[in-house]
Amino acid sequence: MSDTIDRIRLSLVRVPLPVPVSDAKVLTGRQRPMTEVAVLLAEVGTAEGRTGLGFGYAKRAGGDGQFAHAREIAPVLLGTDPSDTGRRWTELAWAGATVGRSGLAAQAIAPLDIALWDLKARRAGLPLAKLLGAYRESVRCYNTSGGFLHEPVEAVCANASAALAAGIGGVKVKVGQPDTAADLRRVAVVREHLGAGVPLMVDANQQWDRPTARRMGRALEEFGLEWIEEPLDAYDTAGHAALAAALDTPVASGEMLAGAAEHAALIEYDAVDVVQPDAARIGGVTPFLTVATLAHHRHLRLAPHFAMEIHLHLAAAYPTEPWVEHFEWLEPLFAERIEIADGRMAVPTRPGLGLTPTDQARAWTVATAEFTA
CATH class of the missing domain: 3.30.390.10 (Enolase-like, N-terminal domain)
Structure with missing residues (x-):
């Protein structure tokens, strides 16, 4: 039995x-x-x-x-x-x-x-990544927690330097302020601080309308961004598709969607270049694997949202090179730490997720x- x-x-x-x-x-x-x-x-x-x-x-x-x-x-x-x-x-x-x-x-x-x-x-x-069939032993990672809008740009630059010194490979900063010129100044300062070789992403958290997203997307092209995240309302599939077709900079979205079916629509209509499912929001590993299969079929990049403790394993099992988002917010909950070096998170060798509550x-x-x- x-x-x-x-x-x-x-x-x-x-x-x-x-x-x-x-x-x-x-x-x-x-x-x-x-x-x-x-x-x-x-x-x-x-x-x-x-x-x-x-x-x-x-x-x-x-x-x-x-x-x-x-x-x-x-x-x-x-x-x-x-x-x-x-x-x-x-x-x-x-x-x-x-x-x-x-x-x-x-x-x-x-x-x-x-x-x-x-x-x-x-x-x-086995580690969960190995059970699923890992394609790699480590995954590229970028930091988000140091780039929020409550901090002045000088602090964001200092946070970015600290993240890179800790072995993290890229930096994401928040935009989407009512003053779009302030957003552009912020990104320009961070890009100058990092230099051209460091991967940089921006995240508008759904706060632009379609005309603003087009104008900002064109203005941001000069900074060589990895992607522009959530430029529009998360459910504006048609708007995202038009924007993705118009820009050279990749468009990313998906973190706010709450089911595999919602991601399927985003993927089917070529609304994003980078899909960002969140296992905790769409129902766990089981629906995440469905989304990942659909995304790979359409040759999309993968960058799961938040919860690096889970998504490191899921990203390691994605066929093409993904990104994982670094947030330290949940670290006090678990006894173990993820190893980070040379811009990458190492997949834990412990069985399962490799986590123990503290x-x-x-x-x-x-x-x-x-x-x-």
């Missing part, structure tokens, strides 16, 4: 940020500064004593909702074989089908699905739910 799931623990953890963080959505009045990240940890155990760990997250809103929905659907896993990851994902989706298969519903599934994949890799004695993660936990067979 196959080993079966006999216990599940969900933990809602609130991770405080050192300082309030602002991107363009704050400067345009659409959101408040970010002060914390809500993380939903899922620990799935089996009758033979094995455990898998997964997590998802929410920024500004949604953490309580994810926890509540995960608590409703998690019991369907009890007594089932954790190796059947696709079947388990479908069961979780149907358990919450009345609220849909994207958005918060998918985000509540993600920690459980990721935990099942972590468990499967641990049982095999005492600090337990201390920041504000709610738990446990289920047993």
